[in-house]
Amino acid sequence: MSQLFTAFRLGELELPNRIVIAPMCQYSAEDGCASDWHLMHLGQLAISGAGLLILEATAVEPAGRITPQDLGLWSDANEAALRRVLAAVRRHAPIPIGVQLSHAGRKASSRAPWEGGSLLRPDEGGWDCVAPSAVPHGDAEPPPHALDAAGLQRIRQAFVDAAKRAVRLGLDLIELHAAHGYLLHQFLSPLSNRRDDAYGGSLENRMRFVLEVFDAVRAAVPARVPVGVRLSATDWVDNGWDPAQSAALCAALEPRGCAYAHVSSGGLSPRQAITVGPGYQVGFAESIRRHVSMPVIAVGLITEAEQAEAIVADGRADLVALARAMLYDPRWPWHAAARLGAQVTAPPQYWRCQPSAHKALFGSTRVGQR
Structure with a gap:
């Protein structure tokens, strides 16, 4: 029996299998509002x-967007636009849906990747960025x-307010983005956090803001809504954030009610030196799983059904997350189930598409035609 396709x-949230579609920025929102693109993208x-x-x-305030086209959840208009998209999707798909709440910090105010991804100055339609310290992401960028204390409080509250909007939208799960060099990650790493107050210096101090944001969000939403954290296990830079500190963060999050750790890496510094290959980040998830009992999600060039099955079956992670592989093949779970002899849920409009070699793929279906 496939372990990847076990519940x-x-x-309190039950998932039908261990496959997670990881957050993937689309840079297609309008003033933070979900667009028709999101309806098409999320629908498939x-x-x-x-x-x-x-x-x-999903940005918790306008200044927290990576690009001017980022999805947001800071306003009534953002909430209404996302409600429209979610309502359409839910009419046809029972899949649990979560949201990743984020603030880009010093990596905000950028062009979309297909426009080069460089910093947008205020006179080009960008804005001034904030961070733990006045340390730019790139050497040629302004700091x-x-x-300050008021800014920290504003952003904590922005995460809370966005989380409350997510609950009103009926979203099933909340993930806090503390990875890929964005604001919460910037507080964690000594490369970007040079503060000399209670939020900088020691590991305990550098973790403080992330833990405060988590505590505030966890307290603000019902217990039935899992709250997890996405983290970069390493900066891939000497003397930066590393796996040992990541394990310490997860150990501090777990007793606070963290539902899971979603383990990625990198993104903080242009100096990162990443060794990329199939499943190149899975070892980080496996290492964290040895330090905590909360579930761990592995991600990073997981592209093959047998590869994903082995990660779960061998106990290296509890779930696997796919991003680019899902964009390339939005039916990846169908094809994985066929290869592993498992079953998936599919809309009845598609039941007739099962190949003759996989007639049980969608479970017990009865399709006839006059």
Whole structure:
């Protein structure tokens, strides 16, 4: 029996299998509002047969967007636009849906990747960035503004307010983005956090803001809604954030009620030296799993059904997350189930598409035609 296609629980949320669609920025929103592109994009992913779909990095305030086209959840208009998209998706797909709440910090105010991804100055339609310290992401970029006490409080509250909007939208799960060099990750890493107050210096101090944001969000939403954290296990830079510190963070999050750790890596520094290959980040998830009992999600060039099956069956992670592989093949879970002799849920409009060699792929279906 395939372990990848067994059910799993994240807190009170039951997933039909261990396949997670990781957050993937689309840079296609309008003033933070979900667009028709999101309806098309999420619609196809929602009927993929995966166990969980997590919406892209969603900014908690306008200044927290990576690009001017980022999805947001800071306003009534943002909430209404996303409600429209979710309502359409849910009419046809039972998949649990979560959201990743984010603030880009010093990596905000950028062009979309297909426009080069470089910093947008205020006179080009960008804005001034904030960060733990006045340390720019790139050497040629202006330094961000170091957050003061009022700024920290504003951003904590922005995460809470966005989480409450997510609950009103009926989203099933909340993920806090503390990875890929964005604001919460910037507080964690000594490369970007040069503060000399209670939020900088020691590991305990550098973790403080992330833990405060987590505590505030966890307290603000019902217990039935799992709250997890996406983290970069390493900066891939000497003297930066590393796996040992990541394990310490997860050990601090677990007793606070963290539902899971979603383990990625990198993104903080242009100096990163990453060794890329199939499953290149899975070892980080496996290492963290040895230090905590909460579920761990592995991600990073997981592209083959047998590869994903082995990660779960061998106990290296509890779930696997796919991103680019799902964009390339939105029916990846169907094809994986066929190869592993498992079953997935599919809309009845598609039941007739099962290949003759996989007649049980969609479970017990009865399709006739006059």
